[in-house]
Amino acid sequence: MSTFLYKADPVRGRQWAEIFAREQPDLEFRIWPDIGDPEKVRYLAAWVPPDDLEQRLPNLQVVFSTGAGIDQFDLSAIPAEVPLVRMIEPGIVDGMVEYAVFSVLALHRDMPAYRRQQAQALWHPLQVRAAHERRIGVLGLGSLGQSLLERLRLFGFDCAGWARSQRSIEGVTCFAGAQSLDAFLARTDILVCLLPLTEETRGMLGSRLFNALPRGAGLVHVGRGQHLNAADLIAALDTGQLGEAILDVTHPEPLPADHLLWRHPKVWITPHIASVTRPDTAAMAVLDNIRRFEHGEPLIGLVDRARGY
């Protein structure tokens, strides 16, 4: 019998185990560090994989990321012939859509400003803008960015998105490639970052990008902490170039208690909870990919190592 090895949160792992036992009883499910016979491990699902992957698990055939992002993997440590698959499952999409819609609506309806006003017992209505007058821009039009835009459109926002390749999404103005980034930013009042972290996107959320946005724009950052230059963000908030920022990801994580971002009046921080993989739907998505692999069919979420996502 081959083994499926799970190396992430053990509580959720036990939920995965129940689903595997029900759906694929001929595959032994083990939770790290109880790996059994390493020669029998064909599949690994991990948030962070073990060191010495090749030596430790010599018969590994597929690595699954338990998250949508794969930047925490050292791609050079995974044998070239072993596919790496990122997580695409309905639970992660639903969670992200909820969080990002909440954040966009909070900025659209000035909730951070009202929180500050409440702290001073200040009753002061701010001017309301209609949704169609608010331009939302989403960086990254993958499974999460597209699902978010489909939902934001329903509020009547003026929606746009930016990706590497030209995309077509009903009701959304799509921009592609570095040459169109400034045009996309110039029409964005609330920017949502849903990019993967790669060599091209690291540090992208910095002064240059902030200065290309309309003055007072809002930022919702749900990508990765290393997309963001925190000093540039603070400077942009202090000059008013940016109005507010909602950050779910930081660098490092956890954010140290003495970091300036914690106390900045125009920053809301959550501890990387925008979206988490849901055990029931994630286990089913991985089982479907195992079936695909065993039938020689294309894997859903296969990482392109050259692109880095």
Ligand code: NDP
């Ligand atoms: P996908 O791989 O499906 O989509 C990535 C998108 O980014 C694609 O549209 C891609 O363009 C675009 N992109 C990548 N590189 C560039 C570039 N250099 N220039 C322009 N566009 C680029 O990812 P997901 O939608 O599944 O997830 C996105 C990210 O969200 C994850 O990598 C992770 O960092 C973050 N995340 C955060 C979570 C949280 O809780 N905070 C939870 C889950 C994910 P193209 O379409 O042309 O390929």
Ligand code: OXD
């Ligand atoms: C992910 C995450 O990438 O939770 O799935 O950040």
